[in-house]
Amino acid sequence: MSALSRGMMSDDANTLVLSPVNLSAYATRSSVNSDSQEERRKLAASSWNDVCTRHGFSIATLPLGRITPELLARTFDVAKQLFTLDDDAKMKLRRHNPADNMGYAPLGGEAHDTVRGADRKEAFNVRSRRCHTNDYTGCPPDFQPVVEEFWDALEDTARALATCAADAIGVESDFFAKTLKSWEHCTIRFLHYPACDFGGDEDSSPIRCGCHTDFGLFTLLFVKDGESGLQLKAVDGSVEHDDPNLPWRNVQLPASEDPNGVVMLNTGALLARWTNDAWRATAHRVVVPSEAQARQSRYSIAFFVDPDPEMEVAVHEKLGTPKYAPILAGEYLRMRLDEIHLAQKK
Numbered sequence: 077m078s079a080l081s082r083g084m085m086s087d088d089a090n091t092l093v094l095s096p097v098n099l100s101a102y103a104t105r106s107s108v109n110s111d112s113q114e115e116r117r118k119l120a121a122s123s124w125n126d127v128c129t130r131h132g133f134s135i136a137t138l139p140l141g142r143i144t145p146e147l148l149a150r151t152f153d154v155a156k157q158l159f160t161l162d163d164d165a166k167m168k169l170r171r172h173n174p175a176d177n178m179g180y181a182p183l184g185g186e187a188h189d190t191v192r193g194a195d196r197k198e199a200f201n202v203r204s205r206r207c208h209t210n211d212y213t214g215c216p217p218d219f220q221p222v223v224e225e226f227w228d229a230l231e232d233t234a235r236a237l238a239t240c241a242a243d244a245i246g247v248e249s250d251f252f253a254k255t256l257k258s259w260e261h262c263t264i265r266f267l268h269y270p271a272c273d274f275g276g277d278e279d280s281s282p283i284r285c286g287c288h289t290d291f292g293l294f295t296l297l298f299v300k301d302g303e304s305g306l307q308l309k310a311v312d313g314s315v316e317h318d319d320p321n322l323p324w325r326n327v328q329l330p331a332s333e334d335p336n337g338v339v340m341l342n343t344g345a346l347l348a349r350w351t352n353d354a355w356r357a358t359a360h361r362v363v364v365p366s367e368a369q370a371r372q373s374r375y376s377i378a379f380f381v382d383p384d385p386e387m388e389v390a391v392h393e394k395l396g397t398p399k400y401a402p403i404l405a406g407e408y409l410r411m412r413l414d415e416i417h418l419a420q421k422k
């Protein structure tokens with residue numbers, strides 16, 4: 077467990093301790109629609125709203141719906157087995173291209189930050205089995221069943237969070253959730269950042285994941301053992317991308333949280349656009365903060381939640397004069413994915 081990620085420090089210019097938001101009233105199905113349930117939902121929506129109007133990152137404690145610490149641990153185990161395959165075996169899992177965004181993506185395949193160079197990460201992407209054929213040939217035997225169980229749990233929870241987001245910004249409860257039917261554009265991305273050289277400080281060390289904002293509605297991010305390295309820029313006003321005037325801040329979990337029992341929630345650029353910038357999309361990156369961190373692997377799992385591609389993303393009339401023209405969700409995602417792959421070719 078990383079001491080760095082669970083320090084006793086409070087917020088300062090260099091660190092941001094993520095606020096826990098209690099979303100269980102949304103994630104746990106209850107047949108009883110009691111007043112207290114209603115109160116808990118209101119509290120959840122308003123506390124998530126409070127974070128997201130400042131920056132997009134918060135945490136929720138597991139279990140959240142069917143996402144339990146136990147299922148998460150099993151999922152990390154199979155992901156680790158996959159990344160521990162030898163290089164030849166992993167190259168056979170390579171099905172990654174901009175059009176389908178599935179399968180293995182080797183080291184050096186993506187650059188978010190063209191100045192710092194390619195990300196020091198390898199990834200394996202899985203998409204909804206209802207719309208896509210994930211090819212698990214060559215994966216460890218338990219990978220597919222565990223990942224499918226995890227996917228189903230993620231879907232349920234993401235739908236609940238979409239409802240909470242709509243309540244939080246004061247539009248119809250199903251405003252976002254009704255755009256999540258096919259899950260066609262959602263992706264689970266398993267990430268492994270292997271051990272690497274340490275250059276003396278984070279700026280002269282390899283970048284594990286370059287500066288970016290997530291594209292979609294929101295991302296559920298799980299970081300094994302809460303390993304450090306994640307940094308963000310808490311934005312002010314309508315800044316979405318990397319503003320050189322804002323400092324990078326190290327993300328920390330509250331000391332009271334078990335790092336393997338939380339999920340980080342991160343709102344994406346599409347949601348910022350959809351809420352007319354009422355909610356933030358926050359630039360973030362993963363660096364190598366110390367020699368000790370450089371010496372070890374870092375594992376994380378991101379579930380990128382994107383509306384179905386044919387859904388129109390138009391600012392709700394309750395959210396003021398639209399700053400953005402309506403766009404189809406699929407068109408928007410394609411535009412953002414192309415940006416990464418173009419940057420990589422530069």
Ligand SMILES: O=C(O)CCC(=O)C(=O)O
Binds near residue numbers: 290
């Ligand atoms: O691995 C992490 O902690 C963050 C990964 C991330 O931001 C991403 O893949 O979009």
Ligand SMILES: [Fe+2]
Binds near residue numbers: 288289290360
């Ligand atoms: Fe991200």
